[in-house]
Amino acid sequence: MLSMGDERIVLKTKDLSKRYPSLKRKDMFAVKDLSIEINKGEVFGFLGRNGAGKTTTIKMICGLLIPTSGGIWINGIEWKNPYSRRSLGYLPEQPYFYEYLTPKETVKFYCQLKGMNKRECEREWGRLSEMLDLKDISDIRIRNFSKGMRQKIGFAIALVGNPELLVLDEPMSGLDPIGRKHIRELIISLKNSGKTIFFSSHVLSDVEQLCDRVGVLTRGRLVAEGSIKEVLHQEIRSVDVVLRYLEEWLINEFSASAQLVHRWEDYVCFKFDSSEIANLMVKKALENSAKLVEFVPQKESLEEFFVRMQITEEEESKRGKLYYSKLEE
Amino acid sequence: MGRIFAVAVNTYRESIRDKVLYVLLFFAIVVIIGSKAIGWISIGQDIKIVKDLSLASISVFGALISIFVGTNLVYKEIDKRTIYTIISQPMPRYQFVIGKYLGLCLLITLMVTIMSLISGGYIAILGGEVNYWYFVACFLLLIKLFLVNALALLFSTLSSPILGAIMVFCFYIFGHATGIFLDLPPHIKDTPVEPILKALYYILPNFSNFDIRAEVVNGVSISMWYVVYVFVYGILYSALFVYLGVLMFENKDV
Incomplete structure (x- = not known):
């Protein structure tokens, strides 16, 4: 177990990189030297365009991808120890389930994977079905569910074991306005209950409403980090x-x-x-x-900020200063 | 252990829904029942032929079930992305791989049990004697299928289901004919190929060890020690392939 020396930090990455080797072209960095620290009780928005490296980062945090270099610590425990994920709940973008299971069976299955016994699984189902209003659909097979209901089940899985840190990959993706409202309210209630939330999103208004801090990823590099006020140009335009x-x-x-x-x-x-x-x-x-x-x-909105970042990127690219993405051989 | 059990039970529940399973089981039963037709053309040998074809049918269709379901085991989880919420749990990856393997073994045990009982019952209806050794032969075939499962699992962590199925099938065929690697024709002897083929003889599992069909059909006695030896041989080889599968999956990006 590695100590980070600061108990307030729930999630930390240090010089985290993910490189994909290629035989035909130069090796590609999906994420390069990413260092972030997420404090206890904070809602951190992870922003970036498609292909910026958000999902790759999230997958490394959740143990799905093996980092090429650098490290990840969850509550001071290094990623190589699978039990570092004991205090982590993960909601993938468009969560997938075993379609033949019911919500109750699904939640109990994940309770078992968290190491709970039968009685604890039953108690956890009671807590989550109450919290996410799943009781009426507890015995219906997931294959019959709408996108919004599936997202609820995804949240239930992420919340199994009441983890301190929630990693949500595009939690509002593909939802209708009512569904988005529900998820937004859920994130706010989780934040109020003291959870630390790390989430990526394309829905900038949601990020503006929910996040204490944001990090902006461009071609695998963290180009801006701080409160929304710090990241955006705050002078009146x-x-x-x-x-x-x-x-x-x-x-x-x-x-x-x-x-x-x-x-x-x-x-x-x-x-x-x-x-x-x-x-x-x-x-x-x-x-x-x-x-x-x-x-x-x-004032500058996050949307305008993205456009500004894109223009900067294109200018850098034209000037031949594409300093990231490609590893010099 | 609870996590491995949970993955195993879930794998079993998932695999039991695979339509391929029922198609293969159906054909296996058709061959067992249809073996009587071949028995008619061999005067006085019909029960022997039914026994022989029944055991062959359990072996072949069991292997096909293992190959088709097993090579999809891990690949399907990755392809359908159900693996995301499993690997992100606080559990070592080896528990997932072993759970998948045990789930498949549970499935194949059910399939072999069904085929054994149907064939045994059929032989009894035809007036044949179904003794203890018939079910010992079925048990050894089950151990062989556990080994095929382990191979299928290994290739499931490495490649696509089609490529995996081809590889396991090749192993299955060569595994039944490892003897040819020692009994080489004269033009191969003393060539650089000879040590390679000899090495293959010792590396590849010898699937024909599990086959006591001829002895059971003809009522030839088999030593119980041989059964124990083959059981241990199959379990050790299976453990080796599962271990290799764990090693392959340990650092795999999903």
Whole structure:
């Protein structure tokens, strides 16, 4: 057992890399020198485009892939010890089940794999069926279930043994809005119960709502890490202003220093590049009997952040500075 | 041990749903029942032929079940991704592999038991004598199938089911004819091929050791020590192949 020297850290990776050898091309790094620390009770969002290395990282954490180099520690126990995963619950992207089993049989099977005896399995089923509302479907074979119900069973499996750390790979993937709402509420309740949650997602609004910290992966490398405020550009990028009863000459004047976005009935919407100009113009409009309907400062969203990261990547690539992905032979 | 048992029971429950199993079992029973037809053309030997074909049928169809179900064992878990939530559990990988193997052995035991009872009952209905040694022969065939299971499991961790099935089938065929590796034709003797073939003779399991069909059919006595020797031989070889399967799976990306 290796001690990390800090009991607050539930999950730690150090210089974690996964390389796929190739005979035809140069070896590919799916993940390169990834070092992260997830603290107790934290919700950590793992972000990145398709193929960035999120699932590869998650699979290494869960013992499915063998790291090429570097290490993973769960509660201070190194990944090579399978019992390091005693405090880990894993929900794969699109969880797969033994279709011929019922939810009750499935949960009991995973209880046995966690090392529980018959009585403990029964008690665990009672706890999870209560928590995830599975009692009504306990004896129906999983093959008959919808995507949302399957996700619930996936959560039940992840929560068997009440693990401290939950690793969720795209938990909202493929769900309808109601299903997403349920899962979001479940993650919030798990967070409130003190669980540490590490999850990857493409649904940026969910990440913004749920995560204390995020890490952004690009071509296998961690390019940004911190709170959402730290990762995103927090200065005001533009201001959207909606005014009513604005006179025609003022509309013409505003159009010179702002973008006229939309005009309908006696409303007009402008986008100002700076909040100072927006303030001045709104003051002038109010002095001329206009009414302020909306004044919305715009900051960078995670979506815009991704677009910015993509542009940076493409520029780096064009300049021949593709410093990652390919291992120099 | 509880984890191995859980995986074994689940493997059994999964395999028992495989349609291939029932098709092969059906054909095995058809051959056992149909063996009477061949018995008719051999005057006075019909019971012997029914016994002979019944034991051959258990051996061949049992091996086919082992190969087709066994080579899919680990591969199917990876392909269907059910393995993700299993390997992520706090259990060493060897427990998963051994659990899969024992589950398959449980299945093959059921299949051999069904075929043995049906064939034994059929012989009795035809007026033949079904003694203790008939079931000893069936038991040794079961041990042979445990060995085929272990080979199928090993290849299931290494390759696709089709390639695995071909490899196990080759092992099965050569394993029944290891004698030819020693009894070489003159033009091969003293060539570089000879030591290779001799090495193969000692490495490959000798499947014909498990076959006491001729003795049982003709009422020739067999030493109990021979049965014990073959049992131990089969278990040790099976353990070796399961161990190799564990080694292969230990560092496999899934």
